[in-house]
Amino acid sequence: MKKLIALFLCLILALPAFALADDQVEITLWTYPIGSWGNAETVDGIIKDFNAVHPEIKVTVQYLDYQSGDDQVTTAIEAKTTPDIIMEGPERLVANWGAAGKMLDISDLWADTKDDIIAASAAVEAACKNAEGVYYEYPLCMTTHCMVINYNDFEKAGALQYIDEEKHTWTTEGFLNALDALNAAGFAPTAVVYCGGQGGDQGTRALVTNLYSGQFTAPDHSAYTMDSEANIKALQLLQQLVNDGKLDADAGIVAGDEIALFCNSTISIGFCWNASAAVSNKASLAEDVKVFPMAFPSDDGVPELQGGIWGFGLFDNGNEAKVAAAKTFVKWVCDDPAQAAKSVYASGFFPTRASLGDIYAGTDKAENGEYAIFMPYLGDYYQVTPNWAAQRTEWWNLLQRIFAGGDVAAEVAVYCQNANK
């Protein structure tokens, strides 16, 4: 009798496994907070729509944040518990985990969409593969990171004359004049060069490289080139501006804190902004803050903005059924005629397929479409340069040393030595 009961209990326990094996393939998706892709309600809705078409695939989602997400992935890689799909950008999918041989070659996903993606941006296609042409990312959306000014402060300070309101661009000279005007009108601190950590470092990098049209890396992404004459000149200018009290530098804050300072009207210029930030910070804007996105100032007035490209990569977990299911999910999210635009819309950024056109026209996020003005300024996607993770730490440490009074040329030499190891 006891044996019969034990057998019965074992069968009950094993039933769900049999049921799943017969009907469904279970895959896991880990996603960083890329717009509303970090929002469970939005992602659950997408999965629900997916399951209406593909009930045979069950998708479990885990949400990562940028503070600890990389640690979780690193731990999962070592413990061999990586998810089937992960959503992020080429600096992680291609340059980090892909280069370490942890990601699957997903070139087959590109077969019928490559031309459409290149038509949207050739830089996107180039960033999603390694030097041998192996694709580790299937892109969904992209943006250009920009900066932001408080239009009201600029108007009161008479500094609007220094910006091109139509193109949202300005020159280095215009930027310097605007700082003078803001300071004279009592809008101090005008802006803060944050360097308390790596959060939002794309803003400070773009600020430095644009001032005198420098390049952050070599064209073939083989080395970091902050030691160029243009970049050293730009850093010296920023150091001087800080010493003169026209600009603040703060080793105690990161981009999130700087955005908060902009939103609560403490500062008039923010160096870390994009279409998604505009949406997520809308509710926290002080009454006297009027957001006006701007490209970074450059000596020739033609900025080169850093791009953000987000999409999906597949970890190599050695299960063909799961790989096939994961590819089905990714393809559906990115290319299904009824879903693709919704997937991009959830991110708050722009489609990486030219065929999708303007997805924001006539929607609740219509103002996101305004940020498309910056897309022609999309610069080189240098985040795939080797040693990227170590470089990021070296970067904010370099800024800290410079704003603490260090000699720019000497500190840049230290940075380049460490970053190019």
Place this chain on the structure above:
Amino acid sequence: MTTRAFPARRVVSPAMRAARRRENIAAYLFMAPSLVFFLGFVIFPMGMCLVTSFFNYTMTDFSWIGLANYVEMFQDAIFGKALVNTIVIVLVSVPVTCMFSLWVASLIYKMRDRHTSFFRCVFYLPVVTGSVAVTVVWKWIFNNYYGVLNYVFKNLGLITRNINWLGNPDYALACIITILLTTSVGQPIVLYVSALSNVDHSLIEAASVDGATNMQVFWKIKWPQVMPTTLYILVITTINSFQCFALIQLLTSGGPNNSTQTIMYYIYYNAFKLSRYGYGSAMGIILAIIIAVFSAIQFRLAKTDNG
């Protein structure tokens, strides 16, 4: 010829032996869950840490390099800075935590139960509050632009312009130590209140009758009796101070200019940000040795006849 006298062997019956064996098996079975946990999550990782410290263990490589990680560590200027910072944190926070806790406990243990409980709760609150919440509050207090500390100091006339507490290498480590103190004193205060309450009251009365002053009563009677508690607090606070990590990660990331870099944070940075697991393990081994040495010294210095 002399014969050596051996003590007579106790005769143990088979039944007794069987009963003892059953008892032993039962004891081991009771111990088993904890033992498995201890071996699996403490001893085994320690062993692995030691082994991997001799390897170039990264996301793509696992090759034997002998003592190279240790050699590199002692040539690494940031590790040296982290070691100095960590020792400064320990040397400041451990004595201050112990003295402050003992002082507070001495004041509150004689109060009515209700009041003692109230103060215990107040001081224990930062311990049970999540470190993220604590650091968010402190970040606001120390904020360069609208922080309450700058506001208070300026209104008191102590400073004329805002100080960037966490962004200035001269102040950042002191700020970290201050926050660490607030989260460290809760448990020692509770332990000291309990230890002081257990001091034999008849000895205190006898000493007072003999004319001992309050200081004499404290040093001659109370202090020796709370010494085992002090030793425990010293060791625990030392280990916690050596392992200071969350505050650094959430507030300064080791900056500015590595002025708040600690060994724990540097281990984390190398292992998780740079995927240099072998190098991180080597630093972990050195940290464990340093903690063991410090603890041994504390045991030696605080050794008493009854402790």
